[in-house]
Amino acid sequence: MRSLITLLFLTALTLHAEDKPHFNLRNGLPNFQKKLTTPGDDTRIIYFGGSITAGAGASNPKFCYRELLTPWLRQENPKARIQPYNAAIGGTGSWLGAFRCWNDVGYYRPDLVIVEFAVNDGGLPEDQVVASMEGIVRQLRSKTPSKPDILFVYTLVAGHLEDFKNGKLPPTMQYHEKVAEHYGIPSVIMAKPAAEHILSGKMTIEAFAKDNVHPTDAGYALYLESLKPFFQASATFTGSTTVSLPQPLSPRPMENARLVPYDWATLDSGWLGWQLSSTNRLPHLAVSNQPGATITLKFKGSQVGIFDLIGPDTGNLEYRINDGEWKPKARFDKYCLNSTRPHATALEQNLDPTKESILELRISEITPEGSKGRYSRLGWFLIDGEAKDPNAGLDPLVRIDNIYQGMKPVTWTAPTNRWQNLSQTKTKLANGPSFRMVMLGDSIIGDTSGSEFEHLLARDYPQTKIKKTLSVRGSTGCWWYQEENRVEEYVIRHNPDLLVIGGISQRDDIAAIRSVIHQCRAKLPNLEILLLSPTFGAPQNAHNKNWTPQPDAKAYPYRANLQTLAQEEKCGFFDMTGPWWEYVKTSGYALDSFKRDPIHANDRGKQILGRLMQRFLAPDK
Incomplete structure (x- = not known):
């Protein structure tokens, strides 16, 4: 009888525009649902995404989808102890997400990870998006002791409306869906009901998102309504509690991506470590404004980058790999003029991960036009591979x-x-x-x-x-x-x-x-x-x-x-x-x-x- 009721419920949910649901249950959330009914235990949800998960656009962060969903879940599950964690960083996509997956998500032993990176992955090549999204999934399933359930959610920008009008998913959502289908991960296309509201004239794009990207309070309320039927359906859907890890889609999924402390590198006298940071995403910094001041890091990996703090007095950098030619790396941009923000960038990709590489990073002599200085404030190295703690292996x-x-x-x-x-x-x-x-x-x-x-x-x-x-x-x-x-x-x-x-x-x-x-x-x-x-x-x-x-x-x-x-x-x-x-x-x-x-x-x-x-x-x- 229960399975018949479930079938009728799911059928009713799918009877809207084009008879296609705006969510895919796939394997559902079996472990999360089980945890909700475990007496005395905290049920941990980590919201892992960009500025929309952070709540940009809302009149108050409490009106974003993240802050709206948690109390609704508590209302639906009054006996559960639901503990939310916000792991969102505005302006970042799944590439940085793969590097920070363990520090910001896996370490906290979540029961459910809600992943929202499709908007910030927009315009990137399919192979890069698939590699980084697979890296997140494979890290959560192979390295995180709690073996959390995962949910992909997709949000709307104005540029997506034409695709939805033509009955298609925007390209980046298609890339994410390939990963979701391969690993049996459910997904909610929150963008679809929102697009239908706009295309049908029920709401203007300006009323949904004043800047065409970040929802207003009304836009976030729509996102919550799109999530409710998915969670109601998953509550009555029995999926396998066994976590699978099939062969990857990508030839190089970023499952070894990690944040590497700058103090694992060699800092010359021009750099000063352990300096105060203005963001908790970079707890402390190595700082220099001296031209030619160099940091040297040894690592093995297919790619290397940096995660730093940039702002009005930021300078540019130069780097080289294995004594090669020095290459410029611009860090200052037009968004630095009036604000400071954490920012990640790749330095070198497609390296041989089996061979040791030596990265040298130094302060450029030229002060960027518009900048008030030449400062570099380094928080982490980004290594898709491994780097060695200089004290590892010692007594x-x-x-x-x-x-x-x-x-x-x-x-x-x-x-x-x-x-x-x-x-x-x-x-x-x-x-x-x-x-x-x-x-x-x-x-x-x-x-x-x-x-x-x-x-x-x-x-x-x-x-x-x-x-x-x-x-x-x-x-x-x-x-x-x-x-x-x-x-x-x-x-x-x-x-x-x-x-x-x-x-x-x-x-x-x-x-x-x-x-x-x-x-x-x-x-x-x-x-x-x-x-x-x-x-x-x-x-x-x-x-x-x-x-x-x-x-x-x-x-x-x-x-x-x-x-x-x-x-x-x-x-x-x-x-x-x-x-x-x-x-x-x-x-x-x-x-x-x-x-x-x-x-x-x-x-x-x-x-x-x-x-x-x-x-x-x-x-x-």
């Missing part, structure tokens, strides 16, 4: 010492009462022969662990074999770990001497942390537990916005409540928020200089966390 202790060497030292002094409720930890670290700890939490705890501070402790306690186990789930706190005996898998089976609980994803749920403490001690009565207050995260997070040197219940209740919980449950407590922020404030660098994205620590940021952990657990002097 771990040598590696982290190399990173820390160029930083202001951490001088924080641990409180004398830090061993309260951690007496066994103190004894086992001092006397050995072994010590086991588990780090439980979210990706911030992952970054704390990623500092590899256990090697610093091993240097402090040479007689003890220290084993650290990272046991995390992204964007997750004890509200999740407390359910379904998950502590067995995440904690108990590792039989730790010390359990470290922290992160920024606890939802301020003190009761859930208490529950995890009780469950763990029921199985491991001698287990000691250390609670960490939050670090890093988004600027709007309360521990950043309302920072105080010491826990303050009025400024940020959770931090103070965590300290109280530690006292009540006889746990150790490390108020990491205080010394971490204090270090950043006095370091001479902005917080973003210690981040790899708007939320997470880069290698330098990890060393702040690691050195603080070392000092907290260091031997008494």
Whole structure:
């Protein structure tokens, strides 16, 4: 009966102009729909696109299709915990999208990724569009642990109207549809109902989009209406939950495209790294305005480019590959005159990905006409292949010492009462022969662990074999770990001497942390537990916005409540928020200089966390 109802519903949806639906279900969204009904779990949607996904044209961003769809989905699925993420950058298409796919999308373990790049891909050759869109799909399906469902959406510009009038899809949408069909990805041609409204006289193009591209509030409302029937249909459609990865359409799909930090390159004395950025898409920058100042990067890959910040004082660049001829690369353009924006560009393509290449990039001597300077502000290299971290392969202790060497030292002094409720930890670290700890939490705890501070402790306690186990789930706190005996898998089976609980994803749920403490001690009565207050995260997070040197219940209740919980449950407590922020404030660098994205620590940021952990657990002097 259900399948008959579904068939009738889908048939009704398709009975409009030309009897063709404006969406293609293909394999549907089976994993996303399943996640919507999973109690207690966040369902993560990432909106991945250009300026239309960002909300350009709306009177307020809350009226764009992205901001309209999320509350509608919550209304349709009242028991679901839907968490949206905005990964849109205006003026960018799928080529840059392939490079930033992991950092901006895959890392966050989404359940659904809505991809909107067709407008910005307009005018590009089919082979390039297919290669970049396949790169996005293949990265999400092969490298992203959550194996998210994917939805392609297509938006309208005035130049598309003639194609829709003639019953055709615009060329770029056809290219995207080839990829969608090949991988069984559903798509919604949001442009089609909008074009029908305009062509039938129900709405003028000016009422839909004043600039012929970016929708007005009324235009975005039309997009929402075009999405509703697709999601209603996908809710009753049963597709395969098995993710497939067929042979690619493109001879070189951009599945190895990645953002490479500029500090993996060699900067000569004319460049200054770790400088403040005006956009969170480029957390920090390498900056120079000195003619001839050069950056050199070794890599293997089929193409290389840069992702930088350009504006009124931007200069041009020159580059060469493998000691070849220097080539000019203009960066300043007419759009730089009054504004600053992140911008990506290719330098060299069709390289042999099996051979090492050496890129040299330098500041041009000539100041561009109309520019106020010769500045270059480099955020990332774009490599479709691989580049080597200069510290990779080194002994771990040598590696982290190399990173820390160029930083202001951490001088924080641990409180004398830090061993309260951690007496066994103190004894086992001092006397050995072994010590086991588990780090439980979210990706911030992952970054704390990623500092590899256990090697610093091993240097402090040479007689003890220290084993650290990272046991995390992204964007997750004890509200999740407390359910379904998950502590067995995440904690108990590792039989730790010390359990470290922290992160920024606890939802301020003190009761859930208490529950995890009780469950763990029921199985491991001698287990000691250390609670960490939050670090890093988004600027709007309360521990950043309302920072105080010491826990303050009025400024940020959770931090103070965590300290109280530690006292009540006889746990150790490390108020990491205080010394971490204090270090950043006095370091001479902005917080973003210690981040790899708007939320997470880069290698330098990890060393702040690691050195603080070392000092907290260091031997008494």
